[in-house]
Amino acid sequence: MAIPSRIVAIDGDMATVEAFGRQRHVSLLLMQHPVRLGDYLLIQAGGFAYECVAPDRALETLAILDGIVDHAEN
Structure with a gap:
């Protein structure tokens, strides 16, 4: 499962x-289109971003x- 991650620096x-x-x-390197600060990316094993996700x-x-993690901790 890929967790969307927000770009904070390029x-x-x-x-x-x-x-x-x-x-x-x-x-x-695997991104097909330019990305900007604030974009959300999916990251594959090995640390390569491969897809932009709508905010x-x-x-x-x-x-x-976050709800799943909160539920598991309680």
């Missing part, structure tokens, strides 16, 4: 993305996943 073919308060660096869909997915 440096050439690399981006820093954030999801659930954690940041990581990912490669943009409303990304936020909906993140809310569902």
